[in-house]
Amino acid sequence: QVQLVESGGALVQPGGSLRLSCTVSGVSVAFNRMQWFRQAPGKERERIATIVDDGYTHYEDAVKGRFTISRDNTKNAVFLQMNGVKVEDTGVYYCHVHNTNYWGQGTQVTVSS
Secondary structure (H helix, E strand, O other): OOEEEEEOOOEEOOOOOEEEEEEEEOOOHHHOOEEEEEEOOOOOOEEEEEEOOOOOEEEOOOOOOOEEEEEEOOOOEEEEEEOOOOHHHOEEEEEEEOOOOOEOOOEEEEEOO
8 A cells, every 4th residue: 555644844934944754655766756746725736846766856947946855765755855935835745656646645834924
C-alpha cells in the first residue's frame, strides 16, 4: 500500500523560510519522479517542483530561485525548502509520485504578516 504523508506546513511571515517533508511508503523515491504541487484558494492545483531519479530538478517560474526540492533515499522522503516566501505562496502543498494516482493529504502553508 502506497502512502505519502506531508508535514511542515505553518504560518510564516513574508520573506521567511519553511521546510516541508513528505514521508513515502510503498514506493521508492529513489526510482520515481517525485513532485511537489500546491493549490491556492480558489485556484487549480499546480506543479511547482520535480526531482527525477538521477537527481535532476526542475522548478516552475513562480518558485525558481527560492524553493529547493531534495530527497533522502535512506529515509524514503522528499523535501521542499522554501526561502523568501511570498503571500502568493499560500496554499495547500501536496507530494506526488509522477504518473500515478498517489498523493498525500497535503499540508497548509500560510504566508501572512
